[in-house]
Amino acid sequence: NKDGSGKSGVWVINKSLSVEKVIVYFRNKLRNVNEIYIGNFVGLSPSEELGYENRHIVEFNKMNFAGMTKENWNGFTYTKQGAVSPIKYIR
Numbered sequence: 001n002k003d004g005s006g007k008s009g010v011w012v013i014n015k016s017l018s019v020e021k022v023i024v025y026f027r028n029k030l031r032n033v034n035e036i037y038i039g040n041f042v043g044l045s046p047s048e049e050l051g052y053e054n055r056h057i058v059e060f061n062k063m064n065f066a067g068m069t070k071e072n073w074n075g076f077t078y079t080k081q082g083a084v085s086p087i088k089y090i091r
Contacts (some may be wrong), residue, residue, distance in 0.1 A: 004039060004063040010047045010055045011087055022060040025076055033070060039063030 008024060019041040026035040039060040047055040074081055077088040 003061075005042075005046070005061040008058045008060070010049055010052050010057060011084070013044065013052070013056050013058070013087055015044060015056065022063070023066075024063070025073060033043050033068045033069055034072075034076070036066045037076060038066045042077055046070075059060075 004033070011029075014074070022039050022041050024037040024039070025038065028035050040062045042059040042061050044056040045059060047053060047057060049055075069076055073079075073086075
């Protein structure tokens with residue numbers, strides 16, 4: 001949303017983590033660049049999608065554009081090629 005609030009995905013996520021920030025890595029295929037956004041974690045809500053009841057939606061606010069990277073997901077998260085998890089926890 002324009003005010004920086006929103007929701008992301010239907011994720012398999014650890015519900016017991018203590019989270020402060022959400023970092024969104026967005027593949028902008030039209031511009032051939034990956035955009036990075038950082039916001040405040042608000043909470044999790046359960047998925048209502050059929051077949052995905054064990055997943056959650058990440059809610060956030062005060063999301064702001066932080067920059068761009070040409071790194072792919074694995075390079076950005078320092079994970080091995082072939083690692084496909086869309087969630088990365090940073091401590």
